[in-house]
Amino acid sequence: MTTILAIESSCDETACAIIRNGNEILSNIVSSQINTHTLYGGVVPEVASRIHVENISTVVTEALAASGCSMDDIDAVAYTLGPGLIGSLHVGVMAAKTIAFAYHKPLVPVHHITGHIYANAFVTELKFPLMALVVSGGHTELVWMKNDYDFEVIGTTADDAIGEAYDKVARVLGLGYPGGPAIDKLAKEGHYNPDYKLPTPKTDDPHNFSFSGLKTAVLQLNDRLKRNGKEVVPADLAWCFQETALNSMVDKTIAAVKEKQPVMTVLAGGVAANSRLRELMSERMKEVPECELVIPPLKYCTDNAAMIGAVGAAAYAHGMFGTFEDAADPGLIMPGEE
């Protein structure tokens, strides 16, 4: 039996969870700053790190109390080393080190994105080889996992992450932050509009993604319509943007799944909460019936510490321990990535 105390503070959320055996949530406490950031139209790093400092002790105390565990029951402290906002990361890293030092526990530093992938361990046992489509505000990646805790990034965005494209298009359409849920909701009222044709993203590497050109095309289309005195129908533009972005991404994912033949494909990250993406993946994965598709429940799509505990348990099992010299790394690369 392994019990992990996990800490996550890479962006908006200050979070702590106690996880048993990598898939049993004894407690999962999240304190979100999303309302604060909504005022500013985005994540504000200085505000973020100050609020993390205020919240971190509370979430750790609450997580322990809610789990019914004492520090004697904890085998290791897992935490997000990076990537993320430097000021925010520092808070979680320092908290983890302090706890590990005071209670003589091993440290298990993990990569934030691997946590999103392992959030699916709360749905079902992960089976390998596995393909993960990781989609969030800062990431759009295809991660190939031949075995447990073995990561190979086979595709990435060549420019903007999908969540960033959503946020910027939402800003153009005046929808506010965060843009993803706003576009997803608005697009449900939209329709195909032949005047709003957008270019399908093209990349050199078939596994890579691109959203910058699409974002610029939406901007230019919006400007052109206004210049010509035409009324812009935001719902239709949202629909056309979303269909173009998601279909391109899902096409590439399905092609990669057919090529690499994993036994399981998982969706991960904040944008995995997008209802149209969930629908498209479910539809298209029918082309590959031998591969199991796992879509995480909405509560595991956003940042949380439970997922850090899940991947922390895998890292712990593989002896991937850190030291007190490890420093928060905003540019941390995936284990095994060049």
Add this chain to the structure above:
Amino acid sequence: MKTLILNTQSREETHALGEKLGAAAKENMVFLLSGDLGAGKTTLTQGIARGLGIKRLVTSPTFTIQKLYRGGRLVLNHIDAYRLEGLSQDLGFEEYMNDGGLTVIEWSQFAPQLIPDEHLTVTIHLLEEDAREFRFEAAGKQYEELLEELA
């Protein structure tokens, strides 16, 4: 030379221009990139990274504000101040700016406290489709020399 204007006709030409900039960059230099959404700031930075010999793909840092790329001749410290509008606090990014690397800041008007006296400003204008105009302005002798090399 204090000012230089160059045009590119395609993404590839923008990459090549960035590559020349990256190859000519010296340690602790600071480049400020400005231009509208979609102007090509990240595209130019991708070229700069290639010019530094960085193999990793440079992607937009908007979400995490800062990204670091190692493995090249100089560390590339890529900052995007897009989300910092209206704030002027110590964000902890300075410690990465005098660390022997090259700092590229997008939307620097939103983080004026990060701008050193000497720097290179690159203003990008979207002409049409993939054509862009790049206006370089040097503040400081080493940046004037850089422009002479680029011209």
